[in-house]
Amino acid sequence: xxxxxxxxxxxxxxxxxxxxxxxxxxxxxxxxxxxxxxxxxxxxxxxxxxxxxxxxxxxxxxxxxxxxxxxxxxxxxxxxxxxxxxxxxxxxxxxxxxxxxxxxxxxxxxxxxxxxxxxxxxxxxxxxxxxxxxxxxxxxxxxxxxxxxxxxxxxxxxxxxxxxxxxxxxxxxxxxxxxxxxxxxxxxxxxxxxxxxxxxxxxxxxxxxxxxxxxxxxxxxxxxxxxxxxxxxxxxxxxxxxxxxxxxxxxxxxxxxxxxxxxxxx
Amino acid sequence: xxxxxxxxxxxxxxxxxxxxxxxxxxxxxxxxxxxxxxxxxxxxxxxxxxxxxxxxxxxxxxxxxxxxxxxxxxxxxxxxxxxxxxxxxxxxxxxxxxxxxxxxxxxxxxxxxxxxxxxxxxxxxxxxxxxxxxxxxxxxxxxxxxxxxxxxxxxxxxxxxxxxxxxxxxxxxxxxxxxxxxxxxxxxxxxxxxxxxxxxxxxxxxxx
Numbered sequence: 001x002x003x004x005x006x007x008x009x010x011x012x013x014x015x016x017x018x019x020x021x022x023x024x025x026x027x028x029x030x031x032x033x034x035x036x037x038x039x040x041x042x043x044x045x046x047x048x049x050x051x052x053x054x055x056x057x058x059x060x061x062x063x064x065x066x067x068x069x070x071x072x073x074x075x076x077x078x079x080x081x082x083x084x085x086x087x088x089x090x091x092x093x094x095x096x097x098x099x100x101x102x103x104x105x106x107x108x109x110x111x112x113x114x115x116x117x118x119x120x121x122x123x124x125x126x127x128x129x130x131x132x133x134x135x136x137x138x139x140x141x142x143x144x145x146x147x148x149x150x151x152x153x154x155x156x157x158x159x160x161x162x163x164x165x166x167x168x169x170x171x172x173x174x175x176x177x178x179x180x181x182x183x184x185x186x187x188x189x190x191x192x193x194x195x196x197x198x199x200x201x202x203x204x205x206x207x208x209x210x211x212x213x214x215x216x217x218x219x220x221x222x223x224x225x226x227x228x229x230x231x232x233x234x235x236x237x238x239x240x241x242x243x244x245x246x247x248x249x250x251x252x253x254x255x256x257x258x259x260x261x262x263x264x265x266x
Numbered sequence: 267x268x269x270x271x272x273x274x275x276x277x278x279x280x281x282x283x284x285x286x287x288x289x290x291x292x293x294x295x296x297x298x299x300x301x302x303x304x305x306x307x308x309x310x311x312x313x314x315x316x317x318x319x320x321x322x323x324x325x326x327x328x329x330x331x332x333x334x335x336x337x338x339x340x341x342x343x344x345x346x347x348x349x350x351x352x353x354x355x356x357x358x359x360x361x362x363x364x365x366x367x368x369x370x371x372x373x374x375x376x377x378x379x380x381x382x383x384x385x386x387x388x389x390x391x392x393x394x395x396x397x398x399x400x401x402x403x404x405x406x407x408x409x410x411x412x413x414x415x416x417x418x419x420x421x422x423x424x425x426x427x428x429x430x431x432x433x434x435x436x437x438x439x440x441x442x443x444x445x446x447x448x449x450x451x452x453x454x455x456x457x458x459x460x461x462x463x464x465x466x467x468x469x470x471x472x473x474x
Contacts, residue, residue: 072379099381109376113394123380171380181379 023086025050025179025211026071030080033066040066042235043080050178053205053212055222055243057257058232064215067232068181071213072101084179099123102172102180102210106187108164110156116167117152123175141170146200162193169201179211186221198224219261223247231257270444274429278448281425284343284418285411285452288350292407296355297400300362301388310363317356325353325414329421346415346423353414354407361403365396398468405460412453416445426452 024047033041041063048054056064069075070082073089081088089097110119118125120141124134142149145166156164165185172180186194202225205212216222222229223243230240231253239251247258303310323331328349337344369392377391393400419427429445
């Protein structure tokens with residue numbers, strides 16, 4: 001059984017502190033989510049290990065974003081339970097839970113009226129870190145995601161798409177959460193910037209060893225970044241396989257994805 | 267001439283007081299009500315509908331209705347402030363509601379996902395981003411009140427309407443203008459002043 005562990009999300013000292021826990025970081029235990037009788041997620045059984053990068057792959061409407069939101073309790077399961085560090089999300093204090101989980105979305109979801117510095121400092125600030133520590137942390141994050149310090153006083157609208165996503169990642173990592181959720185974070189970027197971001201994110205993940213759930217509809221992205229790929233369709237999990245085995249699966253839907261991928265114009 | 271100037275000044279100040287007090291009350295009531303109906307959407311129809319109904323009552327009739335009310339009816343000034351406050355509510359409630367609703371849902375969701383509390387979300391994200399639209403509501407309410415307040419003179423509340431009613435009685439355009447021109451200037455300066463603030467807050471939201 002997974003060990004019940006209370007993550008406080010408080011002032012972590014180092015970046016490279018992998019969370020010390022034995023059980024899976026996240027467990028979906030026969031989870032369904034319905035709205036007005038329509039099932040967006042059906043009987044999902046899936047677990048994500050500590051430090052693992054799981055890519056949720058699927059078309060739009062396959063339930064992958066919904067599954068993501070069930071983790072940080074933006075949504076609550078209609079049936080079954082989602083456990084984070086062994087503890088059902090419904091038993092977590094939602095604010096505590098969310099502050100220990102980083103979240104990045106497609107357009108960054110940055111606050112347009114906050115400067116880059118304030119955006120990155122968001123969680124440390126609401127957690128009442130001392131001022132110097134917040135500033136140091138912002139600098140550290142900026143270096144980590146490869147942004148120049150002169151951007152600190154800019155507003156999100158003054159940044160390029162790639163810069164905005166970097167700020168989004170920096171903001172998500174600022175309080176050093178053990179878990180990171182990303183919902184098509186690089187989906188709106190041009191192909192060149194996107195592959196740069198892939199390389200950087202991959203390198204970052206090698207260093208940080210966070211537990212990452214990454215949602216995408218792009219197989220190429222999935223194969224590049226994942227330790228494990230979970231394919232969803234119509235609210236159901238089709239397969240969940242290590243990234244090395246995924247391309248060889250005989251599952252028809254996987255074959256369809258692989259074929260579409262290999263005939264894709266380059 | 268000197269006494270006239272003094273009188274114009276006095277009545278203008280009285281006018282500003284009437285409008286100023288009622289806008290302050292309307293802001294104190296209207297903005298919280300506007301916030302409330304973004305939180306409890308079931309109430310939005312009733313609240314906005316109610317404010318709408320008040321606004322459709324002709325101003326002169328509203329002053330007349332309130333006249334027999336105890337305490338309020340005793341002094342024209344109190345009554346005028348109450349009536350003007352009621353009139354100013356609709357633009358404030360509506361704009362607060364619309365302003366908050368117009369904030370990009372992705373930004374609000376990101377804020378919630380980062381672990382902001384409802385209060386933090388409201389004060390750090392929603393209200394700042396809605397501030398331009400809310401100030402637009404204050405501007406509309408103020409300009410409206412400057413006009414409606416001239417009618418308050420009919421129930422003895424004073425203000426620049428005194429000149430207008432007196433001028434109508436005397437069939438003297440000059441006296442009418444002594445009330446109408448300062449009132450128009452007040453409305454214009456409120457419009458320009460609050461309009462500037464509104465634009466400044468608007469660029470805060472979309473700075474480029």
